[in-house]
Amino acid sequence: MISRFDFGSPIDTGAVVRQLPVSGGSVPYFALSREDHALCFTLDLAQDDIIFGLGEANRGINKRGHLYASWNIDDGLHTESKNSLYASHNFLLFFSKDRTFGAFFDDPGRITFDLGYTKTDEARIISENGDLSLYILESESLGAIAGDLRRLTGSSYLPPKWAFGYIQSRWGYKSEEDVRRIVSEHRRRHIPLDGVCMDIDYMDDYMDFTVDPAGFDDLHRFCGEMAEAHAHMIPIIDAGIKEKKGYEVCDEGLENGYFCTYEDGTPFVGAVWPGRSYFPDFLREDVRAWFGAKYHRLLDAGVDGFWNDMNEPALFYSENGIRKAFAQAERMKDMNVGIHEFFHLREVFADMANSPDDYKSFYQTIGRRRIRHDKVHNLYGAFMTRAAAEGMAAHNPDRRNLLFARSSYIGAHRYGGVWQGDNHSWWSHILLNLKMLPSLNMCGFLYTGADIGGFNGDATEDLLLRWLQLGVFTPLMRNHSCQGTREQEIYRFSLQNQMRDIVTVRYALIPYLYSEFMKAALSGGCMFRPLAFDYPDDETACRVEDQVMLGGQCMIAPVYQQNARGRYVYLPEDMLLVRFRSASDYDCFPLEAGHHWIELELHEMPLFIRRGCVIPLSRGGQWVDAVDSTDLTLLGWIGSDASYMFYDDDGLSTQVGLKDGLTEIAVKSNAQGTQAFGEGLTLHAGRLITD
Amino acid sequence: MISRFDFGSPIDTGAVVRQLPVSGGSVPYFALSREDHALCFTLDLAQDDIIFGLGEANRGINKRGHLYASWNIDDGLHTESKNSLYASHNFLLFFSKDRTFGAFFDDPGRITFDLGYTKTDEARIISENGDLSLYILESESLGAIAGDLRRLTGSSYLPPKWAFGYIQSRWGYKSEEDVRRIVSEHRRRHIPLDGVCMDIDYMDDYMDFTVDPAGFDDLHRFCGEMAEAHAHMIPIIDAGIKEKKGYEVCDEGLENGYFCTYEDGTPFVGAVWPGRSYFPDFLREDVRAWFGAKYHRLLDAGVDGFWNDMNEPALFYSENGIRKAFAQAERMKDMNVGIHEFFHLREVFADMANSPDDYKSFYQTIGRRRIRHDKVHNLYGAFMTRAAAEGMAAHNPDRRNLLFARSSYIGAHRYGGVWQGDNHSWWSHILLNLKMLPSLNMCGFLYTGADIGGFNGDATEDLLLRWLQLGVFTPLMRNHSCQGTREQEIYRFSLQNQMRDIVTVRYALIPYLYSEFMKAALSGGCMFRPLAFDYPDDETACRVEDQVMLGGQCMIAPVYQQNARGRYVYLPEDMLLVRFRSASDYDCFPLEAGHHWIELELHEMPLFIRRGCVIPLSRGGQWVDAVDSTDLTLLGWIGSDASYMFYDDDGLSTQVGLKDGLTEIAVKSNAQGTQAFGEGLTLHAGRLITD
Helix, strand or coil, X not given: CEEEEEECCCCCCCCCCCCCCECCCCCCCCEEEEECCEEEEEEEXXXXXXXXXXXXXXCCCCCXXXXXXXXXXXXXXXXXXXXXXXXXXXXXXXXXXXCEEEEEEECCCCEEEEECCCCCCEEEEEECCCCEEEEEECCCXXXXXXXXXXHHHCCCCCCCHHHHCEEECCCCCCCHHHHHHHHXXXXXXXXXXXXXXXXXXXXXXXXXXXXXXXXXXXXXXXXXXXXXXXXXXXXXXXXXXXXXXXXXXXXXXXXXXXXCEXXXXXXXXXXXXXXXXXXXXXXXXXXXXXXHHHHHHHHHHCCCEEEEXXXXXCCCEEHHHXXXXXXXXXXXXXXXXXXXXXXXXXXXXXXXXXXXXXXXXXXXXXXXXXXEHHHCHHHHHHHHHHHHHHHHHHHCCCECCEEEECCEECCHHHCXXXXXXXXXXXXXXXXXXXXXXXXXXXXXXXXXXXXXXXXXXXXCHXXXXXXXXXXXXXXXXXXXXXXXXXXXXXXXXXXXXXXXXXXXXXXXXXXXXXXXXHHHHHHCCCCEECHHHHCCCCHHHHCCCCCEEECCCEEECCCCCCCCCEXXXXXXXXXXXXXXXXXXXXXXXXXXXXXXXXXXXXXXXXXXXXXXXXXXXXXXXXXXXXXXXXXXXXXXXXXXXEEEEEECCCCCECCCXXXXXXXXXXXXXXXXXEEEECCCCEEECCCEEEC | CEEEEEECCCCCCCCCCCCCCECCCCCCCCEEEEECCEEEEEEECCCCCEEEECCCCCCCCCCCCEEEEECCCCCCCCCCCCCCCCEECCEEEEECCCXXXXXXXXXXXXXXXXXXXXXXXXXXXEECCCCEEEEEECCCCHHHHHHHHHHHHCCCCCCCHHHHCEEECCCCCCCHHHHHHHHHHHHHCCXXXXXXXXXXXXXXXXXXXXXXXXXXXXXXXXXXXXXXCCCEEEXXXXXXXXXXXXXXXHHHHHHHCCECEECCCCXXXXXXXXXXXXXXXXXXXXXXXXXXXXXXXXXHHCCCEEEEECCCCCCXXXXXXXXXXXXXXXXXXXXXXXXXXXXXXXHHHHCCCCCHHHHCCEEEEECCEEEEHHHCHHHHHHHHHHHHHHHHHHHCCXXXXXXXXXXXXXXXXXXXXEECCCCECCHHHHHHHHHHHHHHHHCCXXXXXXXXXXXXXXXXXXXXXXXHHHHCCCCCEEECCCCCCCCCCHHHCCCHHHHHHHHHHHHHHHHHHHHHHHHHHHHCCCCEXXXXXXXXXXXXXXXXXXXXXXXXXXXXXXXXCCCCCEEEEEECCCEEEEEECCCCCEEEEEECCEEEEEECCCCCEEEEEXXXXXXXXXXXXXCHHHCCCCEEEEEEEECCEEEEEEXXXXXXXXXXXXXXXXXXXXXXXXXXXXXXXXXCCEEXXXXXXXX
């Protein structure tokens, strides 16, 4: 059951696809209070209450005990202190033996989630806008509630199948030659690869929808060449449009008034990579149609996907901000600068980026309402993604394209995926990567992954190898890093063979991962779940923070500590440990429910398959299209019977349905041996362990 | 065996107290190479090599796999990326089945320790000075090597016994009234307490050895009042001396040429809390004598200890640095600032603090040699500590005083303790706190602890409670936090009773902790050790990163994850788990060697006692002097016999010897029951578990 409660004048965020009547009753669970304009929802927490949700957010799978703020921000230092990241996913699941419900705060402004931070036994959720719709979701289980949210907010984005391949990326590939070398180095070393991301350097002076002629003299020809090497090109598109006469996007935007404006109606200027820039008002349908159509020229050139970046929107500085800083420096330059003035001045320079004042200085239009940006701040990235998705659909409605973005809001999950932002080459960020998976899935974002190896900072090879062992399972499996950091393509490292072997596991698993992804997407389910979704009565399982359920059959538990040669794992039920070294080199160990120490050398990664389940493993391939999804080896620990509902399709068409894609794989075991059947499939049951 | 190798013209750092002849042979283990002036020591690493050491450093107990730099720095953001903290402890222990040795690089300039970071199988240690003594230490065990280092570098500092009490601190206590309230709030709630730290606000305008008359109109009277409440006052002393005519310390320093100087001989000026400041040249004996004597006036007023801060030395900015920044802003203010210029400008302001150029701009004097500061940078804090310790010894040679510092170098362990620097209210910093304990102990620093609850950032009450559960064991047990953060005195929180109960465990353990500390200090041992010291043949134990050995009888393993209700623990041998809720409320569980999941509710903390060992527990008290160390309950899991060598003394005298303080506690168990004997002790054996 979903109940809707409206407060003030809710802004239409586009998150909801099913318009519900406003409930006449009072809001359950929460006590309400107003503080000036802000609206505060208060809830007592019992000692055992767990809180899931918030999608792409910091800290635990269980969000309890800290403070979070929905305020999309370009801040690349994800320490434990950070309350806001790039996205705002205002969905919470309160869970205990006595009370389980969901709450979606559909409000695009700043919301503070004090989840037992100020007071251990109290949650306080404060909407600064005070204008919002609150949806209370009640159902028989955590999974059912997450499913209800999906029905309320629409089905998740479907990427093409090749987007499950390994993608190499780095801010620093400047030319055809750079990209060509990346692809060829992977190919000649037999490191599987499906795509290369083109970061901001491919553009001409950071102008969206242009290509630097010095680096890429004929993108169409080059995309063709790369397609022959089975490598997809994935350029970046940033939110800001360079202020430059003669630059078509700028000129058209100005002529048609497509950009966000100051209060006086003149276009707002903020500085990002191209320097002084304008920001398309993506909340307007006409602006989205115009901007979305710009993607066509790159699609026509042969690219197969995009990543939308800087769309919080990031602002390095504004005209106002930098003038203020200079004025401050000017005032102080002849003073005997005291300590406190010094710190103030340093902060003026440091805090210029993403300044709250700047976000209050410009306006957008939603419907017929002109609204100050900060009131709808968290929608900017979501509607840029929508613009891109609608543009691509207009280009070819029958073909799925890859699209993922940095900034998002619930609703954007219908249009594209998200990567988990500009993380660091930190071991703790492997764990953060893992924790975000179930949280994002609950909020509808199924196609996701983190920058493997870490974006900021320098990766060590053991870090990259361990991170790849998690990345094997994330739908988006991208190795990405920042200019100026240590180069982190697999082949840069002495352990490249071990890394390559781990990537082969990914390709062996593609039939299974794609099957589980599509089943989740088409049925409104979660591919990744906290253990509590599957074992709500197991108190130990419910509090596990470093293992997550994958699909209907598996649990994952990566190693995320340097120099570790194993890790502890809690099994809520009997499971089969598969310890992979490569697609073809692995051991299987049946393990009983309970606590286990699992030995895992640096080149070994675990997968846990629930007893009674089977999963299919292909022979892998050097790219996704080379993976034969009809020739499958089954893994599992079963009794006499088992089955798996296997989903597959052409990987590209938008016209897909769950039923059309399903094939039942049935396993029967008796004294004569074990046999498996599946229509159109060649199945090898030799790796099944039977009781 | 210790072998000494000299390179270039080693600088006398004061680290070594036993002058060894220079070895004639070639350096074992390392290959040497020169890169310009720098000297590089290279060593191949086998897959199983573990590297311990580096004292107060970031990341693991096992340092392998990352890059560290000895370069003392005031940087309060201890993320995984940070290579340098406040101290430089250039001692490494290489450990594997085939090769175990120690290496002490006695060099006060910048040293880079690339311990399998660039290449997984290679350690490269680079001395920028190229002038150093290298000591290679070889012995039969890790503990013996660490003991040899102590014999080489001298015995560890002995604090007074009261310094093992709970100490409350915060940057923000401004007056007698503030401090009085802190003490009375603890007393009336029966939260044990022994001292309060006075941070920079007690001073008059941040001038060392002055007292703000507005806050403290009669420090002598106030210290007397606090002494009646059994609370010791512990003021801070910073390195920088305010440039101010009429301020005695400044005037005397200028008159006598006691400050560090620019190349031209005029005094160097850098800005710290008091604004423009001078920096005493602590490397000079006459300067130390002068500065050390300044502590007398505060000792005369009744304070019982000091903490020395800002002695890396921290530099917020220099005259040169700020002029350069202003000039840069001036040049750019009328430009159309491009992105790259903007980032450059922002960096100019951000990087002004602790700038390498500034450290190259002034000079110190060591012996008769004038030397550029950067060549001896890492000694500054150590010699300030020495100045303070020598000053206090001159004041009263028979009395131990509390002294701990932020910055240090091996050698300073003879003069004072260290706190682990300006950490954060992060769960990961509970673990970092734990990891530093054995590393610091190896390098001689026994009296240490971290800012419990975290200095920077806002603590949640569960974080503070869990952190106290580790702090119970650290010799320095100080709750400290930064101005502007959430107040984190225990009584601010709803869980204050549980926190208080945990502090009572500390007081119950004081006889044992003091005994183990003094035994380690007087015998050249380590109170805290990696498990590898005690179980070198247990490969699992050797790689444990979140448990450490405490004294001869115990192992500790704190919970350091939010919302956790237990943790995994590896027992290398049978141990007795004592699960404490308070000094008087605890359970004992005999556990077999192996992996265990231990249930630990938020208010419960574990201690593991080796089978066959006993430890004494007192009834506790509200301050250390109230703890009766002669009335002891014994805890342990024993056979028929057991014994414990208990050390105690008057807690204040400097004239102490190991033998004089030891009393044997002997336990005998038979069919008639269990009895314990110890001269002068009342022993309760009721809590002993016998086979």
